[in-house]
Amino acid sequence: MELSLQNISVSLSGKEILKSISLTVEEGIFVSLLGASGCGKSTLLKTIAGIIPQTRGSVILDGKSADKLPCHKRGTVIVFQDFRLFPHMTVVENISFPLKMRGVSKEEYLKIASELLEKVQLTGFENRRSYEMSGGQIQRVALARALAAKPNVLLLDEPFSSLDVNLRKEMRSLVLKLQKEFKITTVLVTHDRHEALTMSDKVALMMDGKILQYDTPEKIFESPVSRQVADYFGDVIYIDGIVKDHIFQSEIISFSVDKPDGLYEVMFRPSAVQIMSNGNKNFRICDLSYQGENYSARLEHNETKIKLNTTIPFPSPYQIGDVVTVLFDTNRSVLFPV
Numbered sequence: 389m390e391l392s393l394q395n396i397s398v399s400l401s402g403k404e405i406l407k408s409i410s411l412t413v414e415e416g417i418f419v420s421l422l423g424a425s426g427c428g429k430s431t432l433l434k435t436i437a438g439i440i441p442q443t444r445g446s447v448i449l450d451g452k453s454a455d456k457l458p459c460h461k462r463g464t465v466i467v468f469q470d471f472r473l474f475p476h477m478t479v480v481e482n483i484s485f486p487l488k489m490r491g492v493s494k495e496e497y498l499k500i501a502s503e504l505l506e507k508v509q510l511t512g513f514e515n516r517r518s519y520e521m522s523g524g525q526i527q528r529v530a531l532a533r534a535l536a537a538k539p540n541v542l543l544l545d546e547p548f549s550s551l552d553v554n555l556r557k558e559m560r561s562l563v564l565k566l567q568k569e570f571k572i573t574t575v576l577v578t579h580d581r582h583e584a585l586t587m588s589d590k591v592a593l594m595m596d597g598k599i600l601q602y603d604t605p606e607k608i609f610e611s612p613v614s615r616q617v618a619d620y621f622g623d624v625i626y627i628d629g630i631v632k633d634h635i636f637q638s639e640i641i642s643f644s645v646d647k648p649d650g651l652y653e654v655m656f657r658p659s660a661v662q663i664m665s666n667g668n669k670n671f672r673i674c675d676l677s678y679q680g681e682n683y684s685a686r687l688e689h690n691e692t693k694i695k696l697n698t699t700i701p702f703p704s705p706y707q708i709g710d711v712v713t714v715l716f717d718t719n720r721s722v723l724f725p726v
């Protein structure tokens with residue numbers, strides 16, 4: 389099912405939390421709502437589910453307004469961070485619950501529960517209760533219960549944040565595998581950049597109740613629309629300059645661009661910068677620190693004193709004080725007007 393949000397605004401206790409959010413999640417894709425704590429991610433998820441009513445705008449499901457539909461009629465299911473299983477019910481009873489509510493026969497719901505338990509690798513856990521399982525197992529039951537409801541849109545509110553690193557990795561692959569298998573339109577709330585970039589077909593970066601950019605992981609990382617977006621996704625190098633007659637010119641680099649004349653900052657990701665020992669030797673390494681797998685290096689330009697940070701793969705052939713040539717991959721440059 390396609391999900392479309394049209395100019396959604398939400399106010400809570402007199403404060404505007406979401407500010408005219410528009411976004412389309414095409415059928416069957418996996419989208420992450422990414423952003424710092426308090427930017428409104430969970431509020432947006434709950435608005436999609438119908439738990440929080442919007443002050444303005446519309447939630448459109450498969451081309452039809454869902455604004456007047458209560459939560460249980462929207463076909464959306466939320467999995468919360470704390471999973472919220474029914475503690476007095478067994479695993480099978482938890483998974484079967486949404487099916488029973490829909491009047492599915494006992495024979496049928498037991499069959500579906502058993503198939504889903506197999507999919508989340510919990511066959512044999514049918515009669516356990518929450519207090520007899522680990523966090524990861526409880527999460528898999530919550531996922532099976534969500535899938536049992538045959539949701540049109542699956543909404544995941546930070547479901548991996550309470551798990552340890554290895555389990556988190558395992559659960560991410562399981563969720564993605566099932567999401568692709570069931571072809572469920574899915575929206576994940578996360579504050580983990582890596583999680584958003586590696587799991588999603590598209591990422592919506594939120595800040596202060598607004599979406600700053602909604603794009604594929606490659607585009608949002610490589611072609612950010614603003615400095616705010618660029619900075620959010622990690623280290624960046626900025627160089628000030630001007631564009632004149634379609635040439636960007638600065639003290640250390642110039643190249644052709646398709647931009648109108650004016651003042652700009654050009655942005656590079658550290659991976660778009662290469663260090664070489666031969667060439668015009670324009671930078672000096674003033675700091676080098678091991679990060680695990682690579683080194684973080686700080687370099688200073690010989691004459692202009694422009695400084696930049698980059699990474700050097702392990703083992704580093706360079707030392708602090710070495711004078712090197714810095715090459716910029718201008719195909720990966722992004723220009724922001726100043």
Ligand SMILES: Nc1ncnc2c1ncn2[C@@H]1O[C@H](COP(=O)(O)OP(=O)(O)OP(=O)(O)O)[C@@H](O)[C@H]1O
Binds near residue numbers: 425426432
């Ligand atoms: N019922 C409420 N009444 C008033 N303000 C609220 C209410 N619920 C949430 N807020 C505020 O709305 C803002 C957004 O909250 P929300 O939970 O959507 O953020 P979030 O991006 O999901 O954050 P986190 O990653 O910490 O969960 C916060 O400033 C929060 O304090």
